[in-house]
Amino acid sequence: MRVAYQYVVLRCVPRPDxxxxxxxxxxxxxxxxxxxxxxxxxxxxxxxALAPGIDVDQVCEALTFVDQVCSGDEGAGEAARQSLGQRFGFLKAPRSTVLQPGPVHGGVTDDPARQLERLRERLVG
Structure with missing residues (x-):
């Protein structure tokens, strides 16, 4: 059975200016x-190469926080205690941090986990 999904690409934006x-x-x-x-x-x-001197570990920590919100890990605080839809709303909301979501896109799939993997391979590398 094919189901609808939404996704956002997470972008590292070291210098928003x-x-x-x-x-x-x-x-x-x-x-x-x-x-x-x-x-x-x-x-x-x-x-x-994009941002000499960037703290790559800090970027990875921010992405780990995203994982924690998705999985409902208590270490992510209040955002992780919400429903899945509310958590996605939290993650897709624009912020003025180094890690920012792009626009929301959608599609249909019969395997959301595999679709996520395909999107990451195609859009991130």
Whole structure:
């Protein structure tokens, strides 16, 4: 059975004033399958080429926080205690941090987990 999903690409934006970014992850929400997960990969070399001196560990920590929100881990605080839809709403909301979500996109799939993997491979690398 095919189900609708929504996703956002997570971007590392080291200097928002320059409007340069590097895609580092994807968050996918599928309400019908009760699915919310993130898949990410940080290419430290590419990131440092974009922003010499960036703290790559801090970027990875921010992405780990996204994982925690998706999984409902108590370490992520109040956001992780919400419903899956509310958690996705929290993660897709724009912020003025180094890690920012892109626009929301959608599609249909018969396997949300595999679709998340495909999106990360195609959009992040």
């Amino acid at each position: 320059r409007e340069e970014f590097l895609n580092v992850g994807v968050v996918l929400h599928c309400q019908a399958a009760d699915f919310l997960a993130a898949d990410w990969s940080v290419d430290a070399g590419r990131l440092r």
